[in-house]
Amino acid sequence: MTSVEQVAPTANNFLKTIIDEDLKSGKHSSIVTRFPPEPNGYLHIGHAKSICINFGLARDFGGRCHLRFDDTNPAKEELEYIDSIKESVLWLGFDWGEHLYFASDNFEQLYQWAVFLIKDGKAYVEDLNAEQIRAHRGTLTEPGTESPYRNRSVEENLDLFSRMRTGEFPDGTRVLRAKIDMASPNISLRDPVLYRILHTPHPHVGDAWKIYPMYDFAHGQTDAIEGITHSICTLEFESHKPLYEWFLDNLPVPSRPRQYEFARLNLTYTVMSKRKLQELVQLGTVSGWDDPRMPTLAGIKRRGYTPAAVRAFCEQIGVGRSDSWIDVSILEECVRTDLNESAPRTMAVLRPIKLVIDNYPADLTEELQAANHPQKPEMGSRTIYFNREIWIDAEDFMEVPSKGFHRLTVGGEVKLRAGYIVKCTGVVKDAQGAVVELHGEYDPASREGIHTADGRKVKGVIHWVSAAHAVTVEVRLFDRLFSDPNPDRGGVDYKQFLNAGSIETLSDCKIEATLAGANVETRYQFERMGYFRQDPKDSFPGKLVFNRIVTLRDAWITKK
């Protein structure tokens, strides 16, 4: 290594600027961020952006990042999700260390703070039902009207609130509200609900509570309790900020966090809403939350995307406040870039057609050496076998070649990668006229390079596998789940944009024998075909299943 320092490629963004200034001015001596998912579903690529921002900022500025479950609504939350979220964050390469928190661990403190507000005349128990509350709230352009219960005495409020806690009242009969301003142009300030009655057990604190705080009453205070300095969320919470601050201003909280918002990730050709993803699972359109086509982190992981690639993607798309649409191809490109470095090369024939080399001795098998990586000799080489009958890909042969096609044609010659130059001398057809077998002749002197004996350079190099040594496996090729760039746009059913060809299963693929004992975790490049790895759920010794993680770039296809 040279002594030249690698300049940090990380682009500047508004959050870094804010933190820089806070550190420089002495407002904070170090920063604390948090990733605060509600455990009500699986994480997706949009969450990865948030995770990378929060944990990345902490890492870059020498601070720390907490994992906090925002578990204030037991009706939607489950232990299963808590576990899968932890797993996904870890998989992405981040670690909260000792700093795992649950909003629900603060329920007693939050309750005491609610009592504090009541005593301060800033909160009251509401007897109106949900529908009436809505009617009183007003509209976007009209102010709301005050509830008849708004001016109850502190004593009555205290009594009612404590009885709400003990479970005396059924769900939906009362709520606790903040007394702020029913005429505020910001609707979230029109006496927001603080607590609702829910006789529902909670995944983390069990049946200790019959009332649960709302997000708004929990988030900022929890940030304050944890000592969060920069509370980073998505743009849709922006209008909640005055409320977030109202609580911090009116409660004896131990610290003063600030909320900052960024634009959430929108990806083309995919849907990100939990409801729609769930529907795809329920309908059986996909095999589950971890279907390799899903934008969930579980799906992405199973597909074979690497954490490093996802992190690089999040770094590359940047952080801003303007609504943006990122093309999925950028994610795919990040995966290619990462895998190109690390994936050992191998050959696999996906759509096999037999090539019989008539001038090759029937009883001979040669051992050839093939490099595992063209630019990295340190990755070594492997032994492959060459004999009279080999498999080549049907797509690498055209009886009547199209313009620009430089693979195998009748009478044409091509280099078999790491092997010999062969010339196709004829084809065998079935009754329907389809080509079922190729015949050819090889040039024994063409092991090195791509030049023929008379000095010509062959145009094409194709992959192949010895028929006698090949192992047959299943390969699954994936394409985008949707055929429209924005299936989630309003007004139409996103399901009408489902891509019928989003998965193609090939059951008669031929791989090199050395791959039969391959590690499930190892990603390979099947030369000229893309990056693949075994499906962690469906692949077993004796019945191997490979997923195509991503194709190689293909200027030829693009040109066609």
Place this chain on the structure above:
RNA sequence: AGGGGUAUAGCCAAACGGUAAGGCAACGGCCUCUGACGCCGUCAUCUCUUGGUUCGAAUCCAGGUACCCCUGCCA
């Protein structure tokens, strides 16, 4: 009585009153036993629009326009 945001190239995105970074894509070309990888080059006289302030404006001011978010006892 509505409020809050956002507009810089095909897609992201820097810039902090001093003369439009970078990445991806695209397009040429080179290299190549992967139509891969890699390498070289090209790609905004201009920042949604109209005025204004200034020696100087993407940055400041005023007026437009477009899009996004907010009327859950969801987060």
